[in-house]
Amino acid sequence: xxxxxxxxxxxxxxxxxxxxxxxxxxxxxxxxxxxxxxxxxxxxxxxxxxxxxxxxxxxxxxxxxxxxxxxxxxxxxxxxxxxxxxxxxxxxxxxxxxxxxxxxxxxxxxxxxxxxxxxxxxxxxxxxxxxxxxxxxxxxxxxxxxxxxxxxxxxxxxxxxxxxxxxxxxxxxxxxxxxxxxxxxxxxxxxxxxxxxxxxxxxxxxxxxxxxxxxxxxxxxxxxxxxxxxxxxxxxxxxxxxxxxxxxxxxxxxxxxxxxxxxxxxxxxxxxxxxxxxxxxxxxxxxxxxxxxxxxxxxxxxxxxxxxxxxxxxxxxxxxxxxxxxxxxxxxxxxxxxx
Amino acid sequence: xxxxxxxxxxxxxxxxxxxxxxxxxxxxxxxxxxxxxxxxxxxxxxxxxxxxxxxxxxxxxxxxxxxxxxxxxxxxxxxxxxxxxxxxxxxxxxxxxxxxxxxxxxxxxxxxxxxxxxxxxxxxxxxxxxxxxxxxxxxxxxxxxxxxxxxxxxxxxxxxxxxxxxxxxxxxxxxxxxxxxxxxxxxxxxxxxxxxxxxxxxxxxxxxxxxxxxxxxxxxxxxxxxxxxxxxxxxxxxxxxxxxxxxxxxxxxxxxxxxxxxxxxxxxxxxxxxxxxxxxxxxxxxxxxxxxxxxxxxxxxxxxxxxxxxxxxxxxxxxxxxxxxxxxxxxxxxxxxxxxxxxxx
Ligand SMILES: Cc1ncc(C[n+]2csc(CCOP(=O)(O)OP(=O)(O)O)c2C)c(N)n1
Numbered sequence: 001x002x003x004x005x006x007x008x009x010x011x012x013x014x015x016x017x018x019x020x021x022x023x024x025x026x027x028x029x030x031x032x033x034x035x036x037x038x039x040x041x042x043x044x045x046x047x048x049x050x051x052x053x054x055x056x057x058x059x060x061x062x063x064x065x066x067x068x069x070x071x072x073x074x075x076x077x078x079x080x081x082x083x084x085x086x087x088x089x090x091x092x093x094x095x096x097x098x099x100x101x102x103x104x105x106x107x108x109x110x111x112x113x114x115x116x117x118x119x120x121x122x123x124x125x126x127x128x129x130x131x132x133x134x135x136x137x138x139x140x141x142x143x144x145x146x147x148x149x150x151x152x153x154x155x156x157x158x159x160x161x162x163x164x165x166x167x168x169x170x171x172x173x174x175x176x177x178x179x180x181x182x183x184x185x186x187x188x189x190x191x192x193x194x195x196x197x198x199x200x201x202x203x204x205x206x207x208x209x210x211x212x213x214x215x216x217x218x219x220x221x222x223x224x225x226x227x228x229x230x231x232x233x234x235x236x237x238x239x240x241x242x243x244x245x246x247x248x249x250x251x252x253x254x255x256x257x258x259x260x261x262x263x264x265x266x267x268x269x270x271x272x273x274x275x276x277x278x279x280x281x282x283x284x285x286x287x288x289x290x291x292x293x294x295x296x297x298x299x300x301x302x303x304x305x306x307x308x309x310x311x312x313x314x315x316x317x318x319x320x321x322x323x324x325x326x327x328x329x330x331x332x333x334x335x336x337x338x339x
Numbered sequence: 340x341x342x343x344x345x346x347x348x349x350x351x352x353x354x355x356x357x358x359x360x361x362x363x364x365x366x367x368x369x370x371x372x373x374x375x376x377x378x379x380x381x382x383x384x385x386x387x388x389x390x391x392x393x394x395x396x397x398x399x400x401x402x403x404x405x406x407x408x409x410x411x412x413x414x415x416x417x418x419x420x421x422x423x424x425x426x427x428x429x430x431x432x433x434x435x436x437x438x439x440x441x442x443x444x445x446x447x448x449x450x451x452x453x454x455x456x457x458x459x460x461x462x463x464x465x466x467x468x469x470x471x472x473x474x475x476x477x478x479x480x481x482x483x484x485x486x487x488x489x490x491x492x493x494x495x496x497x498x499x500x501x502x503x504x505x506x507x508x509x510x511x512x513x514x515x516x517x518x519x520x521x522x523x524x525x526x527x528x529x530x531x532x533x534x535x536x537x538x539x540x541x542x543x544x545x546x547x548x549x550x551x552x553x554x555x556x557x558x559x560x561x562x563x564x565x566x567x568x569x570x571x572x573x574x575x576x577x578x579x580x581x582x583x584x585x586x587x588x589x590x591x592x593x594x595x596x597x598x599x600x601x602x603x604x605x606x607x608x609x610x611x612x613x614x615x616x617x618x619x620x621x622x623x624x625x626x627x628x629x630x631x632x633x634x635x636x637x638x639x640x641x642x643x644x645x646x647x648x649x650x651x652x653x654x655x656x657x658x659x660x661x662x663x664x665x666x667x668x669x670x671x672x673x674x675x676x677x678x679x680x681x682x683x684x
Binding site: 028029030035093096097113146148149150178183249308309310312 | 407411413440441477532533654656657659666667
């Protein structure tokens with residue numbers, strides 16, 4: 001868990017550096033090696049690792065617009081993910097998806113930039129598991145802002161009436177871009193809403209990865225045993241602006257709030273030390289994480305940019321004639337993208 | 340209050356504004372003069388709108404009239420419809436046009452149809468403003484233009500400004516209109532710090548209020564050899580293309596549609612009667628969209644005058660993330676230039 005957390009943090013620190021390259025002094029969103037929006041998840045790591053630790057490769061995860069920490073915890077191929085974020089040909093989606101739209105079928109991971117829209121597909125994955133009588137589970141992630149969206153309620157209800165093996169994870173960081181939770185959400189705690197849909201739930205406060213791990217063990221266990229859905233809300237802190245380039249003028253106390261919030265990584269590290277894990281081992285884990293991240297970034301930067309013409313591929317798996325110049329067979333091969 | 344001032348040249352005013360400032364000025368004016376006007380949307384209050392479309396309004400009007408709302412587009416857009424039916428004039432922001440999928444029922448089955456279904460006994464004086472467009476590598480869910488989707492569905496007027504001058508006049512009109520208006524602004528034109536705008540959208544804007552009637556296309560550049568019809572960001576790309584064509588002695592006329600519903604067919608047809616050649620440029624998907632519609636109308640009205648037609652639009656693929664691919668699918672000025680040349684071959 002610790003290793004995934006430090007990997008996720010280090011990964012995002014490096015992405016941030018790369019992202020800002022070429023965008024300064026005047027921030028220009030389309031300049032530099034990583035274009036488009038970038039939403040970082042520093043402070044959210046416990047919600048990712050505490051849950052994904054209990055998952056198998058064949059369990060499905062859907063993540064929202066802030067996906068990297070969850071992707072890392074779920075075991076998404078780090079090199080190809082990075083190549084995707086850099087918009088390279090060998091990226092997970094051959095450069096078509098980008099940072100908010102990472103798809104790794106091998107790790108059974110997907111995400112969407114549309115708020116709350118990862119919930120229904122997770123319910124669908126759980127439905128497939130139930131119909132096929134496997135013991136796979138599905139996990140859907142979203143922020144507390146997303147829980148005001150219709151798709152959230154509809155998914156909870158659907159999963160509840162069909163007792164589907166799905167775990168809904170809410171990352172409550174108190175903010176939806178510039179809107180504080182108390183101003184746009186009627187309840188301070190989504191376990192109340194889960195109760196309304198007859199779904200068992202738990203809320204884990206204060207960024208505690210071990211507490212998330214324990215709560216998730218029950219939730220995933222319940223789903224795997226065929227006992228239906230659970231909602232797990234995790235209190236986290238958004239340690240950065242909503243997206244890179246967000247000056248957070250709406251949140252004048254942001255820096256202070258951050259200093260006051262205990263960093264979940266420090267917290268876990270302290271716990272490891274308390275439990276007798278020696279400092280050298282901790283440093284070693286940090287070094288390994290750093291190396292892994294550096295390798296992924298180096299890999300990504302070495303990859304070629306896509307051929308502009310590749311923009312026409314992959315609209316369909318089985319393109320109707322006339323849609324592209326290529327034969328359907330060739331299409332299917334190019335969709336693999338990892339050669 | 341409103342003086343019809345449709346053809347005032349943009350450079351007549353002394354001060355220049357960005358498109359976002361011009362929009363906000365119109366909204367503020369409408370809020371001052373009519374207590375029934377209010378604004379709601381995600382991040383419209385403290386943030387001032389992700390694309391600065393409501394910048395400064397909170398300070399001036401307070402939280403009652405500039406409302407941040409939950410991420411619940413079905414709920415708050417539908418609430419806009421309900422408030423409008425009560426006679427208020429809500430301005431509701433859908434942050435990106437791409438997000439219409441979660442709330443389209445409130446838009447096209449309620450906002451757009453209630454007037455008709457009620458036999459005209461209900462009106463919905465609401466403005467739905469939304470950001471459109473790509474060119475900044477934000478991929479398939481945050482870069483769409485979708486003009487065609489909104490204009491296809493009857494019952495709402497669809498406005499697409501390309502300059503600050505137009506943005507203000509069209510916004511005044513939108514808020515005062517008794518029908519629902521979808522006001523689609525291109526992110527790249529707003530003049531926000533983190534997304535540099537091309538030359539052009541920042542124009543002179545009179546301090547006083549003025550309206551630009553819907554359905555009045557603007558001839559942005561006169562020319563004899565070909566008619567380029569476009570809107571939004573691509574007005575500026577077409578003008579750039581026209582300048583470059585002029586160096587080769589090709590004189591292109593550039594028409595900015597300004598509104599899609601109603602569509603000023605007459606101005607377009609008159610121009611084609613003069614030039615004989617039509618190029619339609621759009622940042623939306625090609626099929627079943629603006630380009631086909633304009634070509635269809637011109638064909639119906641002036642088939643005999645037409646010597647050549649070209650369409651320049653996104654070739655029916657979702658907008659890809661990576662730069663070379665996005666550049667490939669979103670038309671630029673060289674694509675427009677090529678299309679104009681092709682009409683002369
Ligand atoms: C349907 C939809 N509406 C609005 C947005 C714009 N948007 C992107 S992230 C975001 C805030 C999300 O807040 P939350 O769910 O709490 O997650 P966080 O960003 O805090 O992790 C908004 C409003 C969107 N992507 N999709």
